[in-house]
Amino acid sequence: MRVGGVLTCTSLLRRHGLWVRDDGRLHVRVPATQSRLASPAHRERPLSPHHAVCIHRPEWAPTRLAARDDIVVALAVATCCQPPIDAIATLDSALNQGLVSRADLAVALAPLPAKYRRLGDLTDGTAQSGLETKARVSLRTRNIRVRTQVWIAEAGRVDTVIGDCLVLELDGYAFHSGRREFEEDRRRDLALTRAGFRVVRLSYDQVMNDWEACEEVILGLVRARKHLWPRRSVGSA
Incomplete structure (x- = not known):
C-alpha cells in the first residue's frame, strides 16, 4: 500500500x-x-x-x-x-x-x-507441486503417456507413472527433509522394485535447474521400453 x-x-x-x-x-x-x-x-x-x-x-x-x-x-x-x-x-x-x-x-x-x-x-488439479507439473507437461509434449498421483497397492500414492511401470518420484524440500521421510521413501522404493516397477527419484534442484539432464535419462529409458511391462511370449502361462 x-x-x-x-x-x-x-x-x-x-x-x-x-x-x-x-x-x-x-x-x-x-x-x-x-x-x-x-x-x-x-x-x-x-x-x-x-x-x-x-x-x-x-x-x-x-x-x-x-x-x-x-x-x-x-x-x-x-x-x-x-x-x-x-x-x-x-x-x-x-x-x-x-x-x-x-x-x-x-x-x-x-x-x-x-x-x-x-x-x-x-492444467491438472491432481498435481501437488510444481515439480510434478514440470515433469508432466514436459513429457506429454513429447507424446509420452504420463499419469499423476497414481495409487499403487505395494507403496501407496506415487507422484508420476510413465507408461506402465516407470515411477517418477519428485522430492520437494518441504516433505523430504527428515530422517523419517528419508527412510519411508526408501521403503517405498524397495516395495515398488519388488513389484516390478522401475523407480527414478529426482530432487527439487534436479527438476528445476537441470531438467534437460533428467529428461535425457527418462527418454533413454522410454526408448529402451523400460517404461512398459515385458510382453509375454506366445504360449507362456
Whole structure:
C-alpha cells in the first residue's frame, strides 16, 4: 500500500500457500494511469529499481483497489508474469488446493491473450507441486503417456507413472527433509522394485535447474521400453 497499489501476483498467491516461482520481488498492481509510486519502506520516498518491486498495470483488471487482490485476479496477473511452465504449476496448485474451480479458472484467463488462455488446457488439479507439473507437461509434449498421483497397492500414492511401470518420484524440500521421510521413501522404493516397477527419484534442484539432464535419462529409458511391462511370449502361462 505504501507503493500505491495492492498486493497481487505471486506475492499474494504465496500467502495463500500456492506454488509459485519466487523471484524475490514484491508484486504490486496499480491503476494503468498511475505514475507516482513510492518506496515500500517509506511513503515519502519515490520507488526506484533497487527496491525489488514488480509493478503490474493490467488494463483489464478492476480499477477499485484494496489492500490485496482477489485470488482470481492475482492468478491472471501471475499467468502473464511467470514463465509458462511456472504459470501452469501455479494454476495446478490453485485447483489442487480447492481455492478455485475450473469455472473460476476460465474467468481468470478470459481477459488474457490467447497464448495465456491456452495454458488452462494444460492444467491438472491432481498435481501437488510444481515439480510434478514440470515433469508432466514436459513429457506429454513429447507424446509420452504420463499419469499423476497414481495409487499403487505395494507403496501407496506415487507422484508420476510413465507408461506402465516407470515411477517418477519428485522430492520437494518441504516433505523430504527428515530422517523419517528419508527412510519411508526408501521403503517405498524397495516395495515398488519388488513389484516390478522401475523407480527414478529426482530432487527439487534436479527438476528445476537441470531438467534437460533428467529428461535425457527418462527418454533413454522410454526408448529402451523400460517404461512398459515385458510382453509375454506366445504360449507362456
